[in-house]
Amino acid sequence: xxxxxxxxxxxxxxxxxxxxxxxxxxxxxxxxxxxxxxxxxxxxxxxxxxxxxxxxxxxxxxxxxxxxxxxxxxxxxxxxxxxxxxxxxxxxxxxxxxxxxxxxxxxxxxxx
Amino acid sequence: xxxxxxxxxxxxxxxxxxxxxxxxxxxxxxxxxxxxxxxxxxxxxxxxxxxxxxxxxxxxxxxxxxxxxxxxxxxxxxxxxxxxxxxxxxxxxxxxxxxxxxxxxxxxxxxxxx
Numbered sequence: 075x076x077x078x079x080x081x082x083x084x085x086x087x088x089x090x091x092x093x094x095x096x097x098x099x100x101x102x103x104x105x106x107x108x109x110x111x112x113x114x115x116x117x118x119x120x121x122x123x124x125x126x127x128x129x130x131x132x133x134x135x136x137x138x139x140x141x142x143x144x145x146x147x148x149x150x151x152x153x154x155x156x157x158x159x160x161x162x163x164x165x166x167x168x169x170x171x172x173x174x175x176x177x178x179x180x181x182x183x184x185x186x
Numbered sequence: 187x188x189x190x191x192x193x194x195x196x197x198x199x200x201x202x203x204x205x206x207x208x209x210x211x212x213x214x215x216x217x218x219x220x221x222x223x224x225x226x227x228x229x230x231x232x233x234x235x236x237x238x239x240x241x242x243x244x245x246x247x248x249x250x251x252x253x254x255x256x257x258x259x260x261x262x263x264x265x266x267x268x269x270x271x272x273x274x275x276x277x278x279x280x281x282x283x284x285x286x287x288x289x290x291x292x293x294x295x296x297x298x299x300x
Contacts, residue, residue, distance in 0.1 A: 105287045116192075116279055116293035117230075124287070162229065166287070173220050174281075174289060178229040 078177035080163050085183045092150040094180045096163030099144060103165040106139060107174065108148045111160045120148070120161075150182075158184045188214045190282050192292035199270055200300055207265045207295045209280030215260035216282035220289065221253075224277040236263045270299040 078098045086092045098106070104125050109117040123130045123137045123146075130137045136149040150157055160181050164174040189212040199205050209219055218237050222230040234255050236242040242255035254266040263282075267274055275298050281289040 109291070114296075117281075117291040119288065119290070122287065173232045173235055174230075175232075176229040 077175045078163055078165055080161075080177040080180045082178065083181050083183070085185065086153050088153060088155055088184055088186045090153055092148075092153045092157070092182055092184075094148045094150075094161050094163075094182065096146040096148075096177055097144055098146065098163070098165050098175075100165060100175075101141075101144065105166040106137075106146050107162075107164040107166070108135075108137065108146075109162040109164060109176075111162060111179070113159075117162065153182075153184050155184045155186055158182055188212075188282075188284075188288075188290040190216075190280065190290045190292040192278075192280055192295050194295060195293060196296040196298075198298045198300065201271055202269055205267045205270055205297060207267070207278055207280075207297075209263045209265070209282065209292050211261045211282040211284075211290070214282075214284050214290075216263075217260065217285050218283045219257055219263040220281045220283070221255060221263075221265050222279045222281065224279060224294075226277075230279060233265075267297065270297070272299045275299045 080096045107122040108120045111117050134151045138147045160179040162179045163177040191210045193208045221233045224230045233248045234242045234244045236255050236257040238257050238260050244250045257263040277294050279294040281291045283289045
């Protein structure tokens with residue numbers, strides 16, 4: 075099966091909160107990442123969390139990590155139309171500086 | 187923040203020709219660079235890991251003779267798609283790491299092989 079799984083699509087209204095979920099299988103993952111990709115563009119690092127942390131907050135973004143269940147979530151508060159993009163969850167296999175394993179991405183659609 | 191550039195941003199070529207894609211870290215030294223490939227509506231798949239001054243490590247199923255990778259300096263890695271065919275058409279993205287937990291991605295190169 076896939077190493078990293080995400081739901082493929084999420085639709086929210088502007089101003090609501092968005093929660094994008096991700097599950098991973100490798101318990102040795104050290105870092106978990108959230109990237110944003112706008113149409114035709116590369117990846118923008120949004121935030122990352124070290125595996126010994128439970129939560130990380132950065133402005134409108136909140137990352138929650140449940141290491142026991144290998145579940146990662148990204149919450150975007152006060153979602154805006156500019157947040158519409160594909161969001162990729164990724165894990166770093168062994169240590170910093172190693173290649174990332176990506177999920178298939180969640181397309182977030184924000185309607186006004 | 188750290189910036190990674192790719193050149194060209196898009197390229198169209200005839201089948202059988204070779205195409206070189208450059209990946210540069212503009213304001214930091216990248217000890218490791220990664221090359222990914224992304225098909226439409228798919229995730230990024232790692233092709234190879236490139237360390238400066240040594241041979242690249244290719245993922246299973248990636249032909250090293252077809253996708254030539256050179257990492258000659260701490261700020262530049264190149265990917266050459268040799269004898270390109272239509273099935274090589276894809277979005278190629280590089281990333282660079284200075285060895286810490288953060289990878290910085292380039293904007294990607296869209297390759298179309300006719």
